[in-house]
Amino acid sequence: MGVVHLPVLDPAPAEAAELVEIQLGHMCNNRCVFCSSGQATEMGQALPMDLAPVLGALERAKRQRARKVTFLGGEPTLQRAFLPALRRATDLGFEEIEIFTNGVKAARRSFVDEVAAIGPFSWRFSIQGGNLQAHDEAVVKPGAFLRICRAMDNVREHGHRITANACINELSYRSLPDYVALVKRYGIEQLHIDVVRPSSAGQRTDEYLGEVMPRHVDMAPYFDEMLTAFEAWDPSFDVNVGNFPYCLLPKWSHRIHHGGMDTLTLAADLENDLTEKDKYEAQHSDKLHGPRCRACAFERQCSGVFDAYVRIHGTDELRPITATAWAALDASGERAALVEGARSVAAALGVGPEAMRVDEPGLSFDDRGVRVMVAPRGQAGLAVGRTGALDMVVSVVATLGQQEAEAWVDRARGEVPWDVAPRAVWIAALMGTDHVARGRAAIAELVGRARAGVRHEPNPTWPGVRVVGTSGEVEDVRIAWPGAPELLVRDDAAPSIRK
Numbered sequence: 001m002g003v004v005h006l007p008v009l010d011p012a013p014a015e016a017a018e019l020v021e022i023q024l025g026h027m028c029n030n031r032c033v034f035c036s037s038g039q040a041t042e043m044g045q046a047l048p049m050d051l052a053p054v055l056g057a058l059e060r061a062k063r064q065r066a067r068k069v070t071f072l073g074g075e076p077t078l079q080r081a082f083l084p085a086l087r088r089a090t091d092l093g094f095e096e097i098e099i100f101t102n103g104v105k106a107a108r109r110s111f112v113d114e115v116a117a118i119g120p121f122s123w124r125f126s127i128q129g130g131n132l133q134a135h136d137e138a139v140v141k142p143g144a145f146l147r148i149c150r151a152m153d154n155v156r157e158h159g160h161r162i163t164a165n166a167c168i169n170e171l172s173y174r175s176l177p178d179y180v181a182l183v184k185r186y187g188i189e190q191l192h193i194d195v196v197r198p199s200s201a202g203q204r205t206d207e208y209l210g211e212v213m214p215r216h217v218d219m220a221p222y223f224d225e226m227l228t229a230f231e232a233w234d235p236s237f238d239v240n241v242g243n244f245p246y247c248l249l250p251k252w253s254h255r256i257h258h259g260g261m262d263t264l265t266l267a268a269d270l271e272n273d274l275t276e277k278d279k280y281e282a283q284h285s286d287k288l289h290g291p292r293c294r295a296c297a298f299e300r301q302c303s304g305v306f307d308a309y310v311r312i313h314g315t316d317e318l319r320p321i322t323a324t325a326w327a328a329l330d331a332s333g334e335r336a337a338l339v340e341g342a343r344s345v346a347a348a349l350g351v352g353p354e355a356m357r358v359d360e361p362g363l364s365f366d367d368r369g370v371r372v373m374v375a376p377r378g379q380a381g382l383a384v385g386r387t388g389a390l391d392m393v394v395s396v397v398a399t400l401g402q403q404e405a406e407a408w409v410d411r412a413r414g415e416v417p418w419d420v421a422p423r424a425v426w427i428a429a430l431m432g433t434d435h436v437a438r439g440r441a442a443i444a445e446l447v448g449r450a451r452a453g454v455r456h457e458p459n460p461t462w463p464g465v466r467v468v469g470t471s472g473e474v475e476d477v478r479i480a481w482p483g484a485p486e487l488l489v490r491d492d493a494a495p496s497i498r499k
């Protein structure tokens, strides 16, 4: 048995958040239709921010060993405190310093040069539509799109990292597919698209919110078109969608997030006093499920829809989806194989079928202390099966104790159903590869090496895999991996299990 990472569902909370966001007041030079800061500026309520509290917040973040700090607002670049804050953050040596901006000021080359003279930064641009019309209408500023494009060109010239964010709304959702060209053109490394959060929209009536918040069901085809195009271009590109109900884009569930990394947000009130806020808790406190959501395979990881949304549009569009229906959404059959495999592992462990979820860890666990789930890649827990974007994860709760937990994990691994799933899936799974196709390629490579007489060397693609020998001339290659049955590989590199 290889190293067992004890997967726990409820790890002790970290001492402090790794990521700290500091809101530099509310002053803004755009008037985005969904934003409280633009509205506060319009109403003459937004004030300049003093430097002292910002420096205090930076020192504290450093003491608490934050890795990354983000400056946002309002529009942070408008504040007198902005450049001194960047200097101090640079001196304090944070691993990453991010500027979250609407890009209006950075359209001026000399401004970006001044910032870049302080140090290298990450720039998170708010591109509020995939094209000129959508962006300019959403930020209520003609010319804003051309400015943000110039800003990205300026930043690229300095080689700084660019990511992007958007709050998609009635004026912009039809432009979603156009983000693909922007990402390619400006070298955007990551794109997050959120829907309108009523709690961040300022003082608005339901009538107003109804005009800017489209129904999810109307937006879904545009999200689908955009995500399909990104997938076709580069499946590893990091595009994700915030707060969208899983049941309306089930095929893209691994791209949807209802939460995020632990982030400490120091939010400014209208007096610019900075107070600590748990960003994701605050974002979920005004969300509701529909009456039918209990029957949905995503119920536990889905935080629902905003209460203002429910008042305006209701919950009729929310349709529970079963794990089986979700599994069938994958033409290649890998997802179905993963779910089928999870079912039989769960059954073998004595975990009831109700504990098998399409899920994220950490939110719930069944009372026997063990849970089998099919989850987006990279989640805590031991991945015993794997396809391109998803893992089959076995998790045990911390209260079980190390030994008992390891015993469960051993049993789970022993129960991987070799005959249920297409073999290549499980082979790729047990070998820890990223994708079945890659798994096949790697098997072919291993076989090639074995035939060339290379043996017993660590393999960079599959750490822990050893070619243990050949039998006959070049006919058979046996591949052994800790905890998995030995594979027998013949000429065509289609491996079989050596019983």
Ligand SMILES: C[S@@+](CC[C@H](N)C(=O)[O-])C[C@H]1O[C@@H](n2cnc3c(N)ncnc32)[C@H](O)[C@@H]1O
Binding pocket: 028, 034, 035, 036, 037, 072, 073, 074, 075, 076, 100, 101, 102, 124, 125, 126, 165, 166, 167, 194, 195, 196, 197, 198, 199, 200, 201
């Ligand atoms: C508040 S702005 C501050 C930084 C800067 N002014 C900018 O636009 O990037 C940060 C992000 O918050 C998002 N945002 C603002 N209001 C929102 C709302 N009601 N719902 C969801 N996101 C919102 C915007 O899309 C923007 O990308």
Ligand code: SF4
Binding pocket: 028, 029, 030, 031, 032, 035, 036, 037, 038, 039, 073, 074, 075, 102, 126, 139
């Ligand atoms: S999203 Fe940013 S640019 Fe738009 S109004 Fe709010 S603070 Fe200003």
